[in-house]
Amino acid sequence: AQSVTQLDSQVPVFEEAPVELRCNYSSSVSVYLFWYVQYPNQGLQLLLKYLSGSTLVKGINGFEAEFNKSQTSFHLRKPSVHISDTAEYFCAVRRNQGGKLIFGQGTELSVKP
Amino acid sequence: ETGVTQTPRHLVMGMTNKKSLKCEQHLGHNAMYWYKQSAKKPLELMFVYSLEERVENNSVPSRFSPECPNSSHLFLHLHTLQPEDSALYLCASSLEEAGELFFGEGSRLTVL
Numbered sequence: 001a002q003s004v005t006q007l008d009s010q011v012p013v014f015e016e017a018p019v020e021l022r023c024n025y026s027s028s029v030s031v032y033l034f035w036y037v038q039y040p041n042q043g044l045q046l047l048l049k050y051l052s053g054s055t056l057v058k059g060i061n062g063f064e065a066e067f068n069k070s071q072t073s074f075h076l077r078k079p080s081v082h083i084s085d086t087a088e089y090f091c092a093v094r095r096n097q098g099g100k101l102i103f104g105q106g107t108e109l110s111v112k113p
Numbered sequence: 114e115t116g117v118t119q120t121p122r123h124l125v126m127g128m129t130n131k132k133s134l135k136c137e138q139h140l141g142h143n144a145m146y147w148y149k150q151s152a153k154k155p156l157e158l159m160f161v162y163s164l165e166e167r168v169e170n171n172s173v174p175s176r177f178s179p180e181c182p183n184s185s186h187l188f189l190h191l192h193t194l195q196p197e198d199s200a201l202y203l204c205a206s207s208l209e210e211a212g213e214l215f216f217g218e219g220s221r222l223t224v225l
Binding site: 046103 | 158169205216218219
């Protein structure tokens with residue numbers, strides 16, 4: 001079975017500072033990895049995904065994530081955040097042979113002026 | 114027209130009421146999902162429909178009854194709910210092979 005751990009429940013950061021949201025997963029088989037964002041009072045929106053190929057994945061809104069197989073991590077980064085990036089971020093994993101998407105507990109990113 | 118549309122966006126109901134949540138997807142996907150999102154808790158997968166057949170039911174109480182009449186529509190029928198059922202209910206759809214879920218904006222349910 002797969003599982004996902006988001007190591008920080010809340011991350012406060014100042015505007016224009018860099019940010020990293022951490023995600024670790026466990027799985028005995030190959031997986032697909034995802035980051036979703038949820039703005040207040042909205043559903044989840046896909047930020048980026050890793051299916052195969054290059055381990056550095058670029059997504060929307062200037063976010064990127066790096067798949068590290070040896071450390072079973074898929075951390076999300078942005079070099080300079082904006083107030084509008086304030087939201088909840090969810091890491092998720094799914095077997096590449098199918099099966100349900102497993103979500104982490106979420107990380108609340110709060111960007112302050 | 115957005116990809117996945119949920120109605121109503123907000124619903125307040127008493128414990129003896131019967132109501133339904135509706136989800137519609139315009140993406141040509143063949144799988145649809147109901148998730149429950151409660152405050153301070155991880156997303157809980159409730160039901161999965163693939164090709165209009167229910168393939169997963171994660172020990173959800175019978176007061177929640179899903180219905181998938183076709184690949185574009187998904188309902189969640191609600192009856193005799195409890196206050197602890199108050200949450201954001203999210204619908205999603207996907208193409209099984211791609212593994213990516215597309216979510217609706219959710220239906221915020223409050224049970225009094």
